[in-house]
Amino acid sequence: xxxxxxxxxxxxxxxxxxxxxxxxxxxxxxxxxxxxxxxxxxxxxxxxxxxxxxxxxxxxxxxxxxxxxxxxxxxxxxxxxxxxxxxxxxxxxxxxxxxxxxx
Amino acid sequence: xxxxxxxxxxxxxxxxxxxxxxxxxxxxxxxxxxxxxxxxxxxxxxxxxxxxxxxxxxxxxxxxxxxxxxxxxxxxxxxxxxxxxxxxxxxxxxxxxxxxxxxxxxxxxxxxxxxxxxxxxxxxxxxxxxxxxxxxxxxxxxxxxxxxxxxxxxxxxxxxxxxxxxxxx
Numbered sequence: 001x002x003x004x005x006x007x008x009x010x011x012x013x014x015x016x017x018x019x020x021x022x023x024x025x026x027x028x029x030x031x032x033x034x035x036x037x038x039x040x041x042x043x044x045x046x047x048x049x050x051x052x053x054x055x056x057x058x059x060x061x062x063x064x065x066x067x068x069x070x071x072x073x074x075x076x077x078x079x080x081x082x083x084x085x086x087x088x089x090x091x092x093x094x095x096x097x098x099x100x101x102x103x
Numbered sequence: 104x105x106x107x108x109x110x111x112x113x114x115x116x117x118x119x120x121x122x123x124x125x126x127x128x129x130x131x132x133x134x135x136x137x138x139x140x141x142x143x144x145x146x147x148x149x150x151x152x153x154x155x156x157x158x159x160x161x162x163x164x165x166x167x168x169x170x171x172x173x174x175x176x177x178x179x180x181x182x183x184x185x186x187x188x189x190x191x192x193x194x195x196x197x198x199x200x201x202x203x204x205x206x207x208x209x210x211x212x213x214x215x216x217x218x219x220x221x222x223x224x225x226x227x228x229x230x231x232x233x234x235x236x237x238x239x240x241x242x243x244x245x246x247x248x249x250x251x252x253x254x255x256x257x258x259x260x261x262x263x264x265x266x267x268x269x270x271x272x
Contacts, residue, residue: 002108002148005216009207010112010145014119014138016203021123023195029128029174033135036166037119040142043154051149052221059226059234063242065154069161070246074253076166080173081257087177088263 007048015041028083028093032076039072108148115141128174136167153231 018037025031043065050061083093090097118138125131139162146155210216235243 003217003220005210006108008210008216010115012203012206012210013116015206016199017119017123019202020196020199023199024192025123027128029170030131033122033131033170037122037138040139044142044145047146047149047151047154054221059230062151062154062226062231063234063239066157067242067246069157070250073161073165074250076169077253077257078260080169081261083173084176084261093177
């Protein structure tokens with residue numbers, strides 16, 4: 001199988017693509033998808049480092065990734081609810097039009 | 104087997120680029136599914152079968168479907184073809200490229216990351232279950248509590264509030 005640095009390169013690329021999407025897109029949903037992409041890149045790093053670690057009995061890498069996925073799922077639920085609330089208020093999910101915190 | 108990882112990695116990166124650059128948001132969501140599935144296959148190649156299953160269940164099964172649902176609930180009146188931000192897109196892409204380039208140069212320049220493929224004991228589901236219900240049971244309960252709170256909070260945030268004009272007093 002592939003050596004460690006190839007997985008790290010893939011995850012660095014995914015992180016960069018997600019960051020570019022978050023910084024440039026106006027649609028709140030696409031921005032959320034970019035954040036998901038960056039979280040996935042981090043998870044890929046966890047698993048790659050776990051698989052290439054010298055200790056064969058360690059299980060913590062898998063557990064950490066599972067918890068990270070759980071936290072990401074909670075974040076998506078709240079984020080999508082926020083998108084719906086913003087849409088109710090502004091009739092749009094365009095982040096540039098969302099310019100005040102007051103509901 | 105040597106060609107599998109480059110193939111899957113290319114597919115994943117292409118899916119991610121599509122997810123961030125397609126004009127129509129539904130195309131972007133479907134492209135994101137390709138990228139997430141590619142990451143799941145990468146997990147399989149890394150020997151983390153359970154995480155690959157969780158990835159498919161949580162991300163492809165739940166997150167992507169949820170995103171498409173919200174997309175249908177919040178159809179923008181300004182049309183689907185919303186473009187890039189008003190702020191110069193080159194600035195955002197340049198910043199991301201700088202970060203990405205920094206990460207890549209770290210990986211390429213440091214020799215520590217060129218470790219060989221180690222032999223590893225298979226992590227069965229039984230061991231994972233024992234760890235989750237043994238040493239890590241508090242963390243598991245914490246995640247359960249967090250998800251419950253997040254769902255209640257999401258419902259509260261998305262709940263339709265009555266308009267101020269309509270409320271009495």
